[in-house]
Amino acid sequence: DAGVIQSPRHEVTEMGQEVTLRCKPISGHDYLFWYRQTMMRGLELLIYFNNNVPIDDSGMPEDRFSAKMPNASFSTLKIQPSEPRDSAVYFCASSLSLGFTDTQYFGPGTRLTVL
Amino acid sequence: AQSVTQPDIHITVSEGASLELRCNYSYGATPYLFWYVQSPGQGLQLLLKYFSGDTLVQGIKGFEAEFKRSQSSFNLRKPSVHWSDAAEYFCAVGEAGGFKTIFGAGTRLFVKA
Numbered sequence: 001d002a003g004v005i006q007s008p009r010h011e012v013t014e015m016g017q018e019v020t021l022r023c024k025p026i027s028g029h030d031y032l033f034w035y036r037q038t039m040m041r042g043l044e045l046l047i048y049f050n051n052n053v054p055i056d057d058s059g060m061p062e063d064r065f066s067a068k069m070p071n072a073s074f075s076t077l078k079i080q081p082s083e084p085r086d087s088a089v090y091f092c093a094s095s096l097s098l099g100f101t102d103t104q105y106f107g108p109g110t111r112l113t114v115l
Numbered sequence: 116a117q118s119v120t121q122p123d124i125h126i127t128v129s130e131g132a133s134l135e136l137r138c139n140y141s142y143g144a145t146p147y148l149f150w151y152v153q154s155p156g157q158g159l160q161l162l163l164k165y166f167s168g169d170t171l172v173q174g175i176k177g178f179e180a181e182f183k184r185s186q187s188s189f190n191l192r193k194p195s196v197h198w199s200d201a202a203e204y205f206c207a208v209g210e211a212g213g214f215k216t217i218f219g220a221g222t223r224l225f226v227k228a
Contacts, residue, residue: 004158043159043205043218056214091158100147100166100209104216106158 004107018080025094119219138206147209
């Protein structure tokens with residue numbers, strides 16, 4: 001398996017623009033997670049999906065952030081409009097099940113810079 | 116609330132020397148504990164995890180960690196560090212009764228020749 005795939009790897013945009021980050025989880029994994037990593041706040045869970053359904057989005061910082069999972073092999077995280085404070089590395093991860101007995105596999109991340 | 120503290124922001128060791136990365140957690144019951152490694156430009160990779168049983172846990176890449184309840188610690192160790200071990204290491208705890216993993220701030224490891 002190719003692992004979790006994220007695109008783009010790097011994104012530079014200007015404040016106010018819409019940004020869409022993409023993720024392809026490992027085939028067969030029922031759970032998908034979006035994380036954000038910043039120097040100030042470390043690694044934070046934004047939202048997770050089970051069988052394509054968003055289950056907990058309490059970590060989503062603002063209404064400017066939205067996430068979708070239209071099918072089992074694709075998810076997007078959208079920021080509209082983007083702001084400089086959204087600059088971070090965004091990780092997608094997937095796992096077979098919830099809880100801690102199954103490993104979460106992380107993608108390589110998307111480094112977002114908002115100017 | 117659960118929390119994880121990694122007291123060292125960065126550590127430098129010589130290649131071939133032993134390594135110990137510190138991790139302290141705050142949790143009321145027996146926690147689920149993890150160590151992840153993040154190489155530059157890569158995502159996090161699980162090194163090892165502890166749920167119960169033997170308090171000394173073996174992981175990948177020659178790493179091990181020891182759970183000490185009395186000290187609320189879960190320190191990561193490796194007897195001989197290789198240059199390829201240079202990376203950032205994250206300790207994490209599983210949220211009680213749930214699914215969220217709480218990550219520490221990370222310790223960046225530098226390996227000198």
